[in-house]
Amino acid sequence: MVTTLLGHVAVNPRGTALVDARGVTTWSVLNDRCNRWIWVLRGLGIGPGDRVAVMAGNRRESWEVFLACLHTGVVVVPVSWELDVEGVAHILRHSGARVLVVEFATVDIAMLAVTHVDTVEAVLDLDAPIDQARSAEHALAQVPAVEPDGQVAGGPMFYTSGTTGAAKGVLSAGLGGAGQPVESLAATAAAVCGGVGFPPDGTAMIVGPSYHSGQFVLATFPLLFGQTLVIHRAPDPAAVLREIDRRQVTNLLLLPKDFIDLLALPDRVRDGFSGRSLRVVLHGGAPCPPDVKRRMIEWFGPVVTEYYGATEGGLFALASSAEWARVPGTVGRVLPFLECRVVDAAGQEVETGQEGVLYFRNRSGAAFSYHGDPDRTAAAHLEPGLFTVGDVGHLDADGFLFVSGREAHLLTVEGQRVHPNRVEQVLSAHAAVADVAAFAGPHPSGPGDCIHLAVIPVADQSGATNADTVVDDLLVFAAERLPAAAVPRRIHVVDTIPRSSAGKILRHELRTTLAERPYTTS
Template identity: 30%
Template structure:
């Protein structure tokens, strides 16, 4: 069984599970239950996984919030989501204090030293009069009920064209749960490369984004070891790979670009031979950048394409990409991908159209609080 690692801190997954079960009991004591929602205003830290896991036990939705938000943006999300509780790092309170909804419990996580160092801030304790996360957990027995199959993560997305919309999936059938797990486990490389409990990964991106969120939580739930990098730093990542013998990574192209800009002696300084599966997504990767990464790290670079609403729909490995530079791969067995014109007709090969996709075996979704936007 694996662990969560952050800086010099280590939390075994068995201990994390017990803390999450205590948090579930605590949420019940606040009147929070199946179908409700909590907001996570946190950087990558142990309580992020604990609170997400606690929510899943109860069928509660967890919503990670972009902690770069202005007070107006944060207030909108708290109100739109109907959050029944907010879990927040101590140093993030003051910038959005005016946005905290009256009467909603605020559970405060003291800012740990490695996060404070990464962002050049002074470690902050829990402010007087607010609930301290660790103290609060200690007051409850672990939840002993049957785990729910409902709930999940509500990710707010598409904010570039207006207010962001929360993607909330309908309660899944057991078959849909199985399909969802199968797609992500395969897409993230947690199957086909030995025992999932032997996976060692670094969560390189902020977990308020949908892909790092799903990736980090699935790594932990599969029993692997997840190192939570407070803030992406290219040389630090190479150090972590060598020190912890990292096997899996999830990245975005800008990280490749920053890695390739390192001096040659730094790039060659670290042993990266433990890497088995490095997947990237979220943005187009310039072919020269990807080719250089494959030449440096070997044919371990994978890619997928998808969206928060539909999940992973296509994928390709290094060999497929080298044979067709620029491709994002072929549809996975569970997905349907079409390119259509304005009338919804498939366009001939080589012509421009709109990409539409769906995952046939993953439960449908709505936009939280506004199902009409799902139909617009």
């Protein structure tokens, strides 16, 4: 048996471990299939320290492979199914993946990418096999379901979205590492789940893509913790509500864009939702407009908890609904197992309340590295163990953390530093704004850049919007609440705001598509 599943199989072999589009998978069946996956990988010569890439959507088999890798010392590399051929090839080449697992929706791009790398030795297709790939189900049928010996912990390697440069492979010791005792997986899962308040006998749900670290961790660790995992292949707001009630989901992770989509549902759909089973609804990955969060708390209740973290270091801080209401704008207090320092450009710690670059240290000594890039790893560290992901913020006198934004995203306008996140937070509070994004664009009457704004107005009952009125109101609203340099000089009324699958605003796309077009207003 897979070691961390032993207790769950022994206590409740016919209990529900996974639920996906195909139906229910019991703990016993999950354990047997994970065992077979380990034997398949070993038969391909895969051992501790090797890399296995998984480019498949949210489905049962993805977690079977994840668990098999985590129990055989293998580094599992989730690959985004939104990448083009070049992007997939980069990850396969950079990670050194020897095996690639694909599915019907990714096989075409994946096989083209494989032709550009020389590390991949085998491709396993979860669905119908093609000429160059082996059928995963056929391979599983050829091996026993008996417990593999010599189990040892593996770990994930995530590739960042690349919004601040080329995608980077991140190995985090805090999320498990190849070569550790396999029992460490259960201990880490229990610590993470207990730390965020997940009940041991609860049910988790994943809505976002599993190739993001937060989604992966907050779905996989609850499974190791003994929770049932409900897997959504693609976000469907109405279906999410139905499944929460139907499956009695206790905890899940949502992005701010998920909140916006849920709030946009018709009243009849929202009114039919109970949500009584919910205990923790985590959100993070991108700043959430205050009014959106306020409305979600009013609807879901005080179960909405904000997290601040990063692929490099895991969770940094948590803010309950009550804390957020009491201390507006905070992402919470830094977690007890972390040290946080706020430093200036010279690397000196600043006084409480002053803004600077945020650095963190895991008190356990766990560290991270950028795979194959010692220079980038060194640049992220102020001293051994003390690292930054490039965010700027401050701590108040009560220890609450505030994050202004990514240092690389700060704009210099008229000699002043402007945080796009701050502009968005202020203007999203306007009643006529459904969604908003700030970005840099050419100044209309001089050299350099100024703040441009993309805004989606709230529509009336007929679906119409009054763009001119919204723009005029926003200009006055902004001038009353923001420093002069942060007031938008150009406002573009749009239908959509581009975001990554992690919910992060793609500001470079906004500049490319909007900055040179005719303006809605000046």
